[in-house]
Amino acid sequence: MLMNNDHLALAILTWLEVIFIFAVGLLVLSLVYMYIADVTQTTQTIRKNYPIIGRFRYFFEHLGEFFRQYFFAQDREEMPFNRADRSWVYRAAKNVDSNVGFGSTLNLQQPGTLIFLNSAFPIQEEDALAPAPVTIGPFCTKPYTTQSIFNISAMSYGAISKPAVLALSRGAAKAGCWLNTGEGGLSPYHLEGGCDLVFQIGTAKYGVRDLQGNLNDERLFALGALEQIKMFEIKLSQGAKPGKGGILPAEKVSAEVAEIRGIHPGEASISPNGHRDIRSVQDLLNMVERIRHITGKPVGFKAVMGDKRWLVDLVDEIRQRGIESAPDFITLDSADGGTGAAPQPLIDHVGLPIKESLPWLVSLLRETGLKERIKLIVAGKLITPSMVAWALATGADFVNSARGFMFALGCIQALQCHKNTCPTGITTHNTKLQKGLNPADKAERVASYQHNMTKSVAMIAHSCGLAEPRMLRPEHVHLVMPDGFSVPLPEIQPQALIFRESDSQPNSTLHTS
Structure with missing residues (x-):
């Protein structure tokens, strides 16, 4: 042996x-x-x-x-999102204690820092109000009314995975907010959660196109008949790549994605850099009216602000046609947006950031009497309560976020979004990488993030002596200047227009300052 x-x-x-x-x-x-x-x-x-x-x-x-x-990297220095901001989102999504000890790690003398002016008499809990409901599209046969101030921005199925879309759809339904489909068309996974949807029409018109890529009225009517779709958004440009169309690499164009979009599988999906049938503000208003007439639902457009003259021309055209002709909403994206794959020169150097463009657009709409008619939705790195509160104070009616909700899904900022190698399964169609993303669990995190965001923005408002977030105004905010001292926001926000007596005439033209 x-x-x-x-x-x-x-x-x-x-x-x-x-x-x-x-x-x-x-x-x-x-x-x-x-x-x-x-x-x-x-x-x-x-x-x-x-x-x-x-x-x-x-x-x-x-x-x-x-x-x-x-x-x-230190807590406050990493780009595009620092550790402190990401950590807040993670805690909000997991619904765990978000308190911190021993003081702020934020440099309060850093130029651009926001400071909200607390009241000596903050709002008591019993006097607090829920966010006021807002109606979009008062001249539509099917206007949309919602209380939600914080919603899920455009992310196409294809750019993000099936379990990610399912989690977002279910989470949005639990939170009572909307989910924007992105330009990639409507997938079954958008519908499965039962949430409110905003259908985005991109430059390639995926999901509502004919074989030649033109807008198809029959497909549009069929989508408009769906109860879940509440609004339609015409995408002119997006923060990651103003002046360039959507980019979906060939390895992410599966047979299912290709069928939904109406393209060939295994080939890169590259949209035109603009709508071929929208080449002027007149064309844009015509398209808004066409979609609104066919669907009966609110219609607006999404754009990154660069050149401002076309917006002045747009307002002038609305004046001539009548207030009913106006878009029901404008989604203003920031040049520092970035969920989509894009060339670095466009990401780094094209378009205006939201801190500059939002105050200007608000001023334009207020001075021309269109602020109540056209609702403002803003997006662009607004993932924390202070930034959402700033946007509302500046004049936004709603805030959208894509990357904030990606963090809620478990994104670790690996910067692999466009490579089909996302380690968290969010932006990949590799089933091995997707298996760690449980839609049921992540839906709860999506809902918790949205709920805790709304709760935290309300907390800022209550500290300022206001009953609810939409009561925030520029006078409640200071901005730290280069000398380290803060200045009231109204003193530094840009004025949109210089008015002359002739501006009141029907055929007048607005002028930029």
Whole structure:
């Protein structure tokens, strides 16, 4: 018996030696191959000058995307979202204690810091009010009324995964907010949760197009008949890439995505950089009226502000046609938006950020008497209560967020959104990566994030002596200037127009300052 055990042990050791020798040989062959490949290639200087060792530079550079936020970045310095802001969203989504101790880590002397002016007599809990309901589209046969101040911004099925859309749809229904479909058309997963939907019509008109890519009235009518779809949004541009259409890489265009969009599977889905049938403010108002007439529901448009003259022309055209012709809402996106894949020059340097564009647009609409008629929805890095409260104080009626709700779904800011390799399963169609995203669990987090956002914005309003968030005004906010001292917001917000006596005439033209 002992002899047999000795033979077995010897056999095992022999096989281990063989495996070890084989592994060493394989390693040596791999190193030889990499050395030859490095010294013979002509595209990367580091690899050629430092064969094998030089590869570690690229490996560590890749790992840096993932580990920078954990080991090197401070709480308030990382981009596009710092750790402090992400942590607040994570806690709000998990519905856990969001209190912090030992003071703020925010530099209150940093230029641009928001300071809300607390009242000596804050609102008591029994005197607090729920957000006031707002009606969009008063001249529609089917206007839309909602109390929600914080909603889910446009993210297309295809750009994000099936379980992500399911979680957002179910979470939006639980929270009582809307979900924007994004330009990729209406999927069954948008409908499954039973939430209110805003159908976005992008430049390629996915979901409402004919074979030539033109707007199809029959498809539009069929969507308008769906009870869940409350509004239609014409996308002119988006924050990540003003002046360029949507980009969905070929590896993310599955057969199902292709069928929903009306395109070929396995081919990149690239939308035109603008609507071919909307080349002027007259065309835009004509399209708004066409969609509104067919569907009977509120219609607006989404745009990033750059050149302001076209908005002045738009207001002038509305004056001539009548207030009924106006879009029912404008979704103003910020140049620092960014869920979509986009060229870096556009992400970094094109379009105006929301802090500059929103006050200007509010001023334009107020001075022309259109602020009540046209509701303002804003988006662009507004993921924390202070930024949402600022937007409401400045004049927004609603706030949309995409990346905030992605964090609620579990996004870790790995910056892999466009590569189909998202490690959290949100922006990938790889089923192995999707399996960790449980729609039922994440729906609860989506709802909790929306609820805690609304609750926290209300807390700011109550501190300012206001009964509910929509009562916030610019005079309740100060902005820290370069000298470290704060200035009342109304003193620094830009004025949109210079009016002359001729402006009151029917054929007058508005002028920018």
